[in-house]
Amino acid sequence: MSASPFLRDCGAESDYRSDRNNLVEDFYLPALAASTAYDRAVGYFAASVIATLGQGIDEFTSRGGTMRIIASPYLDPADIKDIEDGYELRKVLQRAALRDLEQAVEDARAARGLGKLGRLVAEHRVDFKLAYVEERGRVGMYHEKIGVFRDGRDVIAFKGSANETRSGLVGNFEAIEVYRSWDPSDERRAARISKDFDDLWENRTQMLRVIPFTDAAKVIVERSARATADQYELDDLPTGGTPIRTTPLPPPGTLAIPPSLKVRDYQKEAVQNWFRNQCRGILRMATGTGKTLTALSAASQLGTLLRKNDASVSLLTVVVAPYQHLVDQWAKDIEWFGVTPLRAYEATSRWSPRAHSLLQNIALGGTRGGVIVTTNATFGGDAFKNLLSSYQGHLLLIADEAHNLGAAHLRTRLPEKAQYRLGLSATPERWFDEEGTDALTDYFDRVVFEMGIGEAIRRSALCRYTYTPILVELDDEEAELYAETSAKIARLIAGGTDLKETADRDSPLGRLLKKRADIIGHARGKLEILHAEIERRRDTSHQLIYCAEGKHPLLYEHGIDGPRQIDQVMEMVGNELHMPAARYTSETKRSARLDILRRFENNDLQVISSMRCLDEGVDIPASRTAYLLSSSSNPRQFIQRRGRVLRKAPGKKRADIIDFVVVPPAGGDAIQYETERSLLRRELARVEEFAYLADNEGDTLNVLRPVRERYGLFDT
Template identity: 80%
Template sequence: MVEDFYLPALASSVRYDRAVGYFTASVLAVLGQGVDEFAARGGTMRIVASPYLDQEDIDDIEAGYEVRAVMERAALRDLKQATEDPRAARGLGKLGQLVAEGRIDFKLAFVEQPGRVGMYHEKIGIFRDGRDVVAFKGSANETRSGLVGNFEAIEVFRSWDPRDAERAARISEDFDDLWNDRTHALRVVPFTEAAKKVVERIAQTTAGRNDLDELPIGGAPITAAAQALTGMLAIPQSLAVRDYQKQAVQNWFRNQGHGILRMATGTGKTLTALSAAAQLSSFLRKKDDSSLLTVVVAPYQHLVDQWAKDIEWFGITPIRAYESTSSWSSRAYELVQALTLGAARGAVIVTTNATFGGEPFQNLLNAYTGPLLLIADEAHNLGARHLRTQLPDKAQYRLGLSATPERWFDDAGTDALKDYFGDIVFEMGIGEAIRRRALCRYTYTPVLVELDDEEAELYAEVSGKIARLIAAGTDLNEFADTDSPLGKLLKKRADIVGHARGKLAALHQEIKKRCKGSHQLIYCAEGKHPLLFQQGIDGPRQVDQVMSIVGNHLHMTAARYTSQTKRAERQDILRRFERDELQTIVSMRCLDEGVDVPASRTAYLLASSSNPRQFIQRRGRVLRKAPGKDRADIVDFVVVPPQGGEAIQHETERSLLRRELARVAEFAHLADNEAVTLDTLRPVRERYGLFDT
């Protein structure tokens, strides 16, 4: 009714006459939506309505007070209440400008009988464009529920249609009689002057504002009071939003709701994003009474569950869309329909990258036509070819989250992300986060591990093949494609370094020093040693060997956390780790993105790819703040060529060290023990002349 009839007719008119049963704050909120174009056309309004009478008003009328005075008091009370209602204040401000310009008049109608009053309950309206008339009548009051929420009906009559002309003329004449107090059994009295001071005061407070002026940014966050508005996210009262998080949200709003937050792991990207969504939802309600659908896309199912937990803290139970389509599709479509009909004021759906890119979820997005906010957790993943083409153009608001938004050796994917989400609007690296005490301080211990002769020979062989492919003009974008010939070779070389045999003995010595300690993470290399495949040997995986060292040899309590670990078991492992029932978690990549393990105090990095994203995320994972935790320890196993070895060329050795030392330099310069770290590496740097690395 509003979108298809009311607002288009108002925007095309120069005169609007309306007589309704109830005069409420939401009348003015609805009028405010379409009044801009109406005002630009020089439009004028005449409104006849009745105020809502409470018991005190009725008692006064029955006691003999003048009915007109009681009706005016009731109408003024409603207007004053509207000044405190964010849904109506914007509309009041716009109407106030018309009042000040003498282009709108209000009158009150009521049925007066001795000692009592009857309510005026007719509902008619007339739009005029200076030539033609559109008249309507029906059950709808001029309230938000009347025009949006209820099941209502109106009949519309057009003066240019011979079938409607007589009815349109009669409704127009009825309104004129009503306005001039010529309708039998009704009293119609002026109200404009009485209302003028209240309405003009609101006009003054809203004059000159644009939409951004109304954003709740830079000040106190919205509190849980907004939870009374069904379906709207609301910042919990118990959440202390940090200053830098407020700044991030403010920057995003100033960029018209587009942008990427480049924030270090552990600095609260999730809570920052939900705070932005809560404020956006509130803003849209104030602006034009719109409902907001928020879609959160995260890489994995366990991250969807983690997001859902935080969203529930913000007052909404989201739909979790993953696994079988039948488990979420019908509920999601019902939710979208409720938003469209105005029966819900907001909703959140959290999904995985895989489900988001599938046809069922894309069809759901295509079916929704209202305001849409897309939040991408670990947004760099959505730059992949198969996902970036699925990003919805219809999303008016877009927020990307990542500690490392640039895709490694994938300029096209990085550019696609920036084209879609916008520029980086806020940045906080690990150094700044440590200085602000959002992350804890740390010590860094690099442990040098030499390749054995077999590993060194294989490393040189693979490096030679890589060099020949690049020299032959192989597209460097294939660095990001693990299925390409170049990608496979790069992975094999990284696996040689990650699975270096000497790491296990070195790990045993390092853990033995700390075997009485708790909250330790061990990051292992994936799969098996490349030499096992090459020799056709079915040997153990590194993760199995590490579990044996920790559990069988050092008698520490430990658990695996891998892709094969079921979701319920993962949650149990994290709970036990948090409670100090487990000393150690042995993992591979599963802890890289988004998993909260703030209690972790020591991290052993047996495997780190040369992709900066991985080691930056792993460092951030262990630097998260937790009660009783003031610092963390990172033990990094750094692979170096064998001393005196002749199996690999000197330049290949330098290349290996450059990659390893780049990570060491990144970790060391923010560590409390930077000087000690540099001394540890000095002999290797001297041997290969790598003091510039």
């Protein structure tokens, strides 16, 4: 987020309420980032709010900002008794406030927030004062809540229910009224609140006493600043193309950067951004840009920096990946980083005793760390949950294809005790699941680094590509079934069916949507065209064919037990064209999968046919040509499939993507016109995305001109 030049440019509204707004994102962050001075008087002030305000504090500091805080400390029964017994009031209040700060230091998030005040304290740009009510010999709490942002020209003043605590800003239901000095209707109120604060600060308010507290707090604040700076500054990350430095002899069980690993500039930036966000966040990196090695580099650096502060510290790293073959792939890379990971999947009896033994060994100091790699399925089970519940030390959770963990049955398993959290995904947003997407952001925090396919190609992290969309017409029978299915979908939606059911494939709406997608995916005209396209590339190695799942819906309609599309493709490629080929599906055994990928890499196999199993995480950089017989409307799938074939490999300069785009048959009647336009809009959205970054963008768009003209779709 870039700072606004002035307060009047930060978009402040007249009021904010929790049911309509996010107080932090919508108000505090923009106003703080545009300010040069911030005054706050509250009932309670906790350092954890600085962690909540996050980047706003950094920008405020860089702008030379000054801060004045007035708060009332929490008095426990012992404090009250001391006051009643005649102890000096000032000392009791300071002791209570210092106790609040000391407790904040015990909480990692609050300590990092408190540490962010260190620079302001050291440069004498933040002051604290304590306020209390003194009337007729009795002491009471100051409980007002006002605030003032200033930029040297304008003022934003506000008052309301929110305390300057994390729960006050984020967890509770709060409301504030905002007054802007440049608004004639607000000007008097803004000036009055600003004067009220100045009177408080100068101890000119009747019934209240305000005393200095900065000197007493300074020791704790500066200690937190030093601790968090030592822990999270990464001065030893190198420039791209240079190995990341590591300790010569890392302790047993700890990850270490391989001497032969060369970190790219963007990977260095991703790691640094994660550390700057207190070792939490999501890396939104295109498929093929090295998310795994970036994550393991971050984990290695984290362990090194923790041990720098305390040589006896141990760190357990847990990696969660969608499938078993991805666990095996992660394990291979982890071994390169010097640790033999524990693979947790399949029968609990096979991994649980060894996992508990590892945790016990860490607790007893027998090893300084360890890595457990597990599948989503195992991670979601009770056995793994209980394992993590028994662990008490430093914990880093790395989620590969993190969007999967936003599913309802998995997000409840995310361990709150993990102090360090790293999510990896090219597409972290969940398709038609806003609640799941929000759960991921709440847990892992924001996206701290982003690099899409376009930037990855420009940085030479991925190879360039050509894109060839091939138009395939539905036959008359398919077109009729498509229109009939679309009409049923429209009736359900018009009848009030919740659109959230689009994510539930077993709901009536979900089944109809799947059926319609299957009609497109299994369009019978694709196979004849595929035969011609493959025959043209008969001498080309390393080809992938993405097939539709299941069978053609018309087979079910007619009660026919016909072949699957992938069976027809394998018959065509292997028996008709005599090309070495293998299928890679969920039915393929794990050992066979590894063998298929090895043979494909060595060019012993010319073609791999798959359905979904190559969508997430499988490393096949040698692939040069991809035929997309089937692509869902979910952007995640086609983005991942494109990224799969764009990975760089020795001797590979460019990839070719051949996309089978389904269009209605020519000459359909007017009744079907809008249904057909809707079909084309969905298909063209994918084509536009693919064509935009292709070397042959102009040629690609010309292919689509006739069908656009036919259906008036030049706005798509």
